[in-house]
Amino acid sequence: MPRKLKTELIENFLVVWNPKDGSELYKMGYYGKPMGIPKPKIAEFNVPLILDLMEGLYLAEKEIIAISERPRNRKVSLRKLKYKARKLYEEFDLKFAVYKDLRDTGFIVTPGIKYGCDFAVYKHGPGIDHAPYMVSVRNSTDEITATELVKAGRLATTVRKRFILAAPIHGNKKIQYLIFKWFKA
Known part of the structure; x- marks a missing residue:
């Protein structure tokens, strides 16, 4: 089994x-943001990598990272990470x-805050293509x-x-996606 990359929980x-580990994570799927580099042009950088709790939980569940504090x-x-995330994210x-x-x-998948949605979704990654989708998550009963x-x-x-509406169903085990295509009438 490959080694888990070490991360430290600091606040949220x-x-x-380790910049080498951070670069490896970034190369794996554009996880995180290199500290002080708003739009990295290359996947190799010599600074720490910052992950949000959603990314961190995903990577921890996949046993890619180990988290300590x-x-x-x-x-x-x-369990503790989910607890913190539930307090942070509506x-x-x-x-x-x-x-x-x-x-x-x-x-x-990146945060979609600048588009007023939950996620901006790329096919290939930031810097390679523009995010073709903005996703808003709703409860299926909303x-x-x-x-x-x-x-x-x-x-x-x-x-x-x-624009995509995403609605988890069946206890969040399945996701329904509604994609909207706009046209001029």
């Missing part, structure tokens, strides 16, 4: 202090189910108004992306 983030370098359990379990499904399907749908559609069209 995970830090991969100071002062005693104690191991952080998946509707964490729904969003994490969608994140996992998209990642497991082979997409590159209602969405026509106004909300039009707003999302206008934004998606403006930034040249497809």
Whole structure:
């Protein structure tokens, strides 16, 4: 079994202090952000890598990273990480189910905050292609108004992306995706 890459939990983030390990994670699927490098042009960098809790939990579940925290370098359990994530992210379990499904399907998933959605989704990765999709996660029982749908559609069209509603069902074991394609009437 390959070695797990060491990360440290600090507040609401995970830090991969070893730049070589951070570069390896970044190359694996554009995980994290190199510290102080907003848009990395290459996957090799000489700074620590910062992971958000969603990425960290995904990688920990896949047994790619090992998480510890100071002062005693104690191991952080998946349960503790989920607890922290649930406090940080609204509707964490729904969003994490969608994140996992998209990642497991082979997409590159990044936070979608700058687009007003939950995730920006790439086919190949940031710097290689533009994210063709913006994903908003909803509970399958939520209602969405026509106004909300039009707003999302206008934004998606403006930034040249497809708008997707993702709704986990069956206890988050399956995800329903609704993709919207806009046209001029």
